[in-house]
Amino acid sequence: MSSTDSAPKLYEAREPVFPRRVRGRFRTLKWIVMAVALGVYYITPWIRWDRGPNLPDQAVLIDLANRRFYFFMIEIWPHEFYFVAGLLIMAGLGLFLFTSALGRVWCGYACPQTVWTDLYILVERWIEGDRNARIRLWRSPWNLKKIRLRLFKWTVWLLIAVATGGAWVFYFTDAPTLLHNLLSGTAHPVAYTTIFVLTATTFTFGGFMREQVCIYMCPWPRIQAAMMDEDTLTVGYRHWRGEPRGKRRKGADVEGLGDCIDCNACVNVCPMGIDIRDGQQLECITCALCIDACDDVMEKIGKPRGLIDYLALSDEPLERAGNPPRPVWKHIFRLRTMIYTALWAAVGLALVVALFMRSEIDIRVSPVRNPTYVMLSDGSVRNTYDVRLRNMHGEDRDFALSLKADEPLKLSIEGEDDLIVNVPADTTGQLRVYVTAPPDSPAAHRERTPIRIWVEDMKNHVRDYKDTIFNGKPQ
Amino acid sequence: MTKAPRKAPKKEQKQVETTGHSWDGIEEYNNPLPRWWLWTFYGCIVFALGYMVAYPAWPLLDRATPGVLGFSTRADVEKEIKRFEEINAGIEKKLAETDITEVAQDPELKHYASQAGAAVFRTWCIQCHGAGGQGAKGFPNLLDDEWLWGGDIENIHTTITHGVRSEADDETRTGEMPAWADVLEPDELLAVVEYVLSFNQRDANAKLVEAGKVVFEDNCSGCHGEDAKGNIDVGAPNLTNAIWLYGGTREDIMETVSHGRGGVMPNWNARLSEADIKAVAFYVHGLGGGQ
Numbered sequence: 001m002s003s004t005d006s007a008p009k010l011y012e013a014r015e016p017v018f019p020r021r022v023r024g025r026f027r028t029l030k031w032i033v034m035a036v037a038l039g040v041y042y043i044t045p046w047i048r049w050d051r052g053p054n055l056p057d058q059a060v061l062i063d064l065a066n067r068r069f070y071f072f073m074i075e076i077w078p079h080e081f082y083f084v085a086g087l088l089i090m091a092g093l094g095l096f097l098f099t100s101a102l103g104r105v106w107c108g109y110a111c112p113q114t115v116w117t118d119l120y121i122l123v124e125r126w127i128e129g130d131r132n133a134r135i136r137l138w139r140s141p142w143n144l145k146k147i148r149l150r151l152f153k154w155t156v157w158l159l160i161a162v163a164t165g166g167a168w169v170f171y172f173t174d175a176p177t178l179l180h181n182l183l184s185g186t187a188h189p190v191a192y193t194t195i196f197v198l199t200a201t202t203f204t205f206g207g208f209m210r211e212q213v214c215i216y217m218c219p220w221p222r223i224q225a226a227m228m229d230e231d232t233l234t235v236g237y238r239h240w241r242g243e244p245r246g247k248r249r250k251g252a253d254v255e256g257l258g259d260c261i262d263c264n265a266c267v268n269v270c271p272m273g274i275d276i277r278d279g280q281q282l283e284c285i286t287c288a289l290c291i292d293a294c295d296d297v298m299e300k301i302g303k304p305r306g307l308i309d310y311l312a313l314s315d316e317p318l319e320r321a322g323n324p325p326r327p328v329w330k331h332i333f334r335l336r337t338m339i340y341t342a343l344w345a346a347v348g349l350a351l352v353v354a355l356f357m358r359s360e361i362d363i364r365v366s367p368v369r370n371p372t373y374v375m376l377s378d379g380s381v382r383n384t385y386d387v388r389l390r391n392m393h394g395e396d397r398d399f400a401l402s403l404k405a406d407e408p409l410k411l412s413i414e415g416e417d418d419l420i421v422n423v424p425a426d427t428t429g430q431l432r433v434y435v436t437a438p439p440d441s442p443a444a445h446r447e448r449t450p451i452r453i454w455v456e457d458m459k460n461h462v463r464d465y466k467d468t469i470f471n472g473k474p475q
Numbered sequence: 476m477t478k479a480p481r482k483a484p485k486k487e488q489k490q491v492e493t494t495g496h497s498w499d500g501i502e503e504y505n506n507p508l509p510r511w512w513l514w515t516f517y518g519c520i521v522f523a524l525g526y527m528v529a530y531p532a533w534p535l536l537d538r539a540t541p542g543v544l545g546f547s548t549r550a551d552v553e554k555e556i557k558r559f560e561e562i563n564a565g566i567e568k569k570l571a572e573t574d575i576t577e578v579a580q581d582p583e584l585k586h587y588a589s590q591a592g593a594a595v596f597r598t599w600c601i602q603c604h605g606a607g608g609q610g611a612k613g614f615p616n617l618l619d620d621e622w623l624w625g626g627d628i629e630n631i632h633t634t635i636t637h638g639v640r641s642e643a644d645d646e647t648r649t650g651e652m653p654a655w656a657d658v659l660e661p662d663e664l665l666a667v668v669e670y671v672l673s674f675n676q677r678d679a680n681a682k683l684v685e686a687g688k689v690v691f692e693d694n695c696s697g698c699h700g701e702d703a704k705g706n707i708d709v710g711a712p713n714l715t716n717a718i719w720l721y722g723g724t725r726e727d728i729m730e731t732v733s734h735g736r737g738g739v740m741p742n743w744n745a746r747l748s749e750a751d752i753k754a755v756a757f758y759v760h761g762l763g764g765g766q
Contacts, residue, residue, distance in 0.1 A: 368607065370605075370606055370607035370609070371605075371607050371609035371618070374609070374616065374619050374763065375619060375717060376619050376620050376621075376717070377619065377620050377621045377716035377718050378716065378717065379716075379717040382618075382619075382763065384618070384763060414761055414763065415579070415761065432761070432763070434763060439717075
């Protein structure tokens with residue numbers, strides 16, 4: 001190392017980006033995705049779903065206090081948390097699938113950072129004007145107009161941010177009650193704290209950090225490169241068609257120039273502040289706005305669209321030779337994407353099967369092993385079992401216990417005269433259950449006798465069982 | 476490959492100082508820590524000094540320096556215990572005032588009594604009666620259906636409250652198995668042991684059983700009853716069933732008869748509150764043997 005330049009700075013100030021307004025099919029698609037995503041986010045907690053008198057009537061509810069997750073007709077108990085794990089695995093595989101087929105479509109269309117930044121830029125443009133006006137305002141010294149516009153913009157941003165954090169907490173408790181409590185100042189401090197934190201992050205991430213979140217904070221862009229290959233359709237520039245670029249001036253020599261007129265439309269609309277003509281780069285979230293911008297210009301100058309387009313690297317030789325690129329479906333239906341799809345579908349199928357096969361009642365039997373058996377005065381031998389009965393219904397239910405064994409063993413429940421117990425709605429009943437072997441029966445003196453404890457829901461006669469062991473008193 | 480020039484870089488290009496050393500022409504830059512890092516380091520030192528003053532820090536022989544904030548985990552635990560005592564004060568009072576036979580009728584009391592009773596049992600009772608209540612030789616098993624002093628909840632409550640043969644309580648349960656070796660002749664002892672063994676259809680010398688029956692009726696039936704089924708008023712055990720607190724072999728029974736037995740249980744009214752006693756009585760009654 002012979003050069004001894006000054007040490008690099010540890011902090012580089014953000015270069016502000018002022019994306020210009022653009023119209024086109026991808027912009028329209030992005031508006032639709034944004035409307036759907038925000039709509040789902042804000043409306044979902046307000047959907048009602050009748051589950052009976054004892055259960056919450058919110059369609060989607062993460063009830064942390066009672067450890068339940070409600071999703072329309074599905075109710076997940078803590079012991080079924082593997083459903084959540086399964087959904088996360090599906091989300092991961094889905095991301096692999098989409099990235100290998102279409103590059104960073106998640107980043108470009110659906111990522112909350114992209115959606116909210118888009119919304120914030122929309123507000124910014126509505127208040128401060130389009131790109132040139134915004135640059136002028138940025139350069140101008142602080143005056144009354146600038147202060148007024150900035151305050152107005154920040155206020156609207158802040159309202160959006162509050163609404164974002166505010167909507168989040170509704171997923172965790174009954175939305176109408178919480179709204180009432182929030183407005184009257186009686187909600188739990190955790191609700192206010194959550195809203196405050198999410199408001200702060202939304203405000204700074206959407207308003208000020210924007211593309212920096214993607215470039216510096218998000219780990220995903222760095223992983224995605226490993227999932228894309230030369231067949232992946234991603235936003236790119238047909239440099240073989242566009243280069244050498246040059247402006248078309250009257251009287252100038254346009255012979256030998258490519259289709260790119262170097263108008264910088266693609267650069268001006270880019271929310272990440274990059275030039276797509278430099279090739280694929282880490283910063284590009286493939287929002288495809290440059291495609292819309294370039295197509296617009298190409299139409300105006302009478303050239304075919306698609307100088308910037310969704311394209312795959314593997315098509316370049318074909319296109320250079322003058323052939324059309326391979327059809328889109330050939331890029332999408334490849335072995336790699338098929339495997340991802342198969343894995344994704346397999347996990348999904350397994351979850352659906354598990355969902356429909358899970359029993360509505362659940363019995364847990366844990367033998368009391370301290371002591372393993374008790375000798376009674378008439379010489380019979382008794383074992384004790386801690387039994388838990390889970391009533392996953394929205395109403396109180398009666399459950400009947402019974403015992404299946406090859407020997408004349410007797411079942412009884414502490415504090416009950418018969419073998420029927422009532423378990424309140426949506427709770428787990430805990431019982432102390434005894435199994436007694438008569439004196440001199442083989443089970444009373446055999447070390448281990450397998451038994452099976454059955455439970456039956458007295459209303460719908462659904463049955464479930466658990467196998468366990470009866471311990472005798474060895475002679 | 477060209478050989479790298481061994482000439483030191485020109486001084487005027489440098490903006491970063493070197494340490495001044497040179498080994499075979501290799502110099503080392505003197506890049507100090509970034510300022511923020513250094514200040515974080517200084518900050519940590521200041522924080523540590525403040526922490527030492529504010530919180531317990533320096534170990535002394537038997538404790539640590541207390542710190543000016545008076546922080547103490549022991550005090551925290553005491554505060555925590557007090558907090559829960561305050562929370563439970565209402566239901567404790569209710570439990571203390573409720574008749575022991577009516578605890579099971581109130582679901583809230585029932586739940587509290589079984590939970591609190593389990594905690595009391597784990598703290599005070601398992602030393603003799605075992606963690607599962609299964610007892611040991613000389614210490615009654617609380618899970619079975621044999622009760623020296625009665626197995627209904629009122630009797631259990633009384634036994635726990637006043638203890639058994641506990642000198643500190645005038646109302647304690649009393650009853651005595653004397654040392655019969657001082658009273659009976661050796662052959663009488665042998666005979667009565669054979670007689671007791673015969674209740675359980677065990678091999679017993681038929682001749683001795685005959686003689687033992689007379690000895691039993693003259694000496695033992697006063698407490699154990701004519702039928703030898705015991706008497707809970709004096710804590711005399713049933714001798715005809717399968718349960719033997721001090722062992723049921725011929726040798727065990729001989730020892731019991733010869734030297735007597737007199738296990739002691741403390742009177743818990745001296746240590747536990749009425750609510751605690753009721754809770755643990757309820758818990759023990761629910762272990763399986765309760766009548």
